[in-house]
Amino acid sequence: xxxxxxxxxxxxxxxxxxxxxxxxxxxxxxxxxxxxxxxxxxxxxxxxxxxxxxxxxxxxxxxxxxxxxxxxxxxxxxxxxxxxxxxxxxxxxxxxxxxxxxxxxxxxxxxxxxxxxxxxxxxxxxxxxxxxxxxxxxxxxxxxxxxxxxxxxxxxxxxxxxxxxxxxxxxxxxxxxxxxxxxxxxxxxxxxxxxxxxxxxxxxxxxxxxxxxxxxxxxxxxxxxxxxxxxxxxxxxxxxxxxxxxxxxxxxxxxxxxxxxxxxxxxxxxxxxxxxxxxxxxxxxxxxxxxxxxxxxxxxxxxxxxxxxxxxxxxxxxxxxxxx
Numbered sequence: 001x002x003x004x005x006x007x008x009x010x011x012x013x014x015x016x017x018x019x020x021x022x023x024x025x026x027x028x029x030x031x032x033x034x035x036x037x038x039x040x041x042x043x044x045x046x047x048x049x050x051x052x053x054x055x056x057x058x059x060x061x062x063x064x065x066x067x068x069x070x071x072x073x074x075x076x077x078x079x080x081x082x083x084x085x086x087x088x089x090x091x092x093x094x095x096x097x098x099x100x101x102x103x104x105x106x107x108x109x110x111x112x113x114x115x116x117x118x119x120x121x122x123x124x125x126x127x128x129x130x131x132x133x134x135x136x137x138x139x140x141x142x143x144x145x146x147x148x149x150x151x152x153x154x155x156x157x158x159x160x161x162x163x164x165x166x167x168x169x170x171x172x173x174x175x176x177x178x179x180x181x182x183x184x185x186x187x188x189x190x191x192x193x194x195x196x197x198x199x200x201x202x203x204x205x206x207x208x209x210x211x212x213x214x215x216x217x218x219x220x221x222x223x224x225x226x227x228x229x230x231x232x233x234x235x236x237x238x239x240x241x242x243x244x245x246x247x248x249x250x251x252x253x254x255x256x257x258x259x260x261x262x263x264x265x266x267x268x269x270x271x272x273x274x275x276x277x278x279x280x281x282x283x284x285x286x287x288x289x290x291x292x293x294x295x296x297x298x299x300x301x302x303x304x305x306x307x308x309x310x311x312x313x314x315x316x317x318x319x320x321x322x323x324x
Contacts, residue, residue: 292316
């Protein structure tokens, strides 16, 4: 399933999906058993049943919903004849919600259905599964009350937007990001070829062992980009596997990675640096050109990549002479 792969970013969607599932299941039970109520009405009806007439604000606070949501639900319950609004005898400016005689009569017949719902959920989830779910819900509610999530999110955003981008060398803990970041653009624009799969799956063997290097762009601990410097032969290197997380574009990660790879090439006293790309990747090609790569008149002889229709060689002196 897709939503689980989104982890924290899809919590609301997954919880809503579960909520809708349980609502629909209980509504089907109500209809089958001839009960004239809906599952979404239960918290308000139950609270009024146990506490008597009360205000919308008190109900909203008790069940953890907004005043507006409870007020709209109350309107539906009034239309259904289960709840009435009455003036507060002590404060005529506010109204109280109370169960009608019909509401009390309908609720008084729901005991067998509610027992069946409780037992059915236990059978479906298992006692341990239900206990784990209820415990997780309680822990989540307590945590959100103690540490409001909006404040936490905005604080993290401030940290990210004020952090300096850093380029770090390969380490085993970062291996998965080498695959992830490259698979992202390869699958979107082309396909993962066999040579890609080998290199991305085992960078130590296919990049580092032959004398290459891998770099990662990191922002406040988040790995947002990567590239590799492959040693083809002594003094000859290929710039390859440049990938930046598509949701972090425009932050300079690609340029920082490119600068780091070129600096490593020069530190090693490299004689020739080239890259292969595709004409569809216009933004990347402009970046390479601005860094000193020069487009060659034909594709590279013996290219390993099906997608490669661009061949560029690093010739910074050509750029300097053109600028002069």
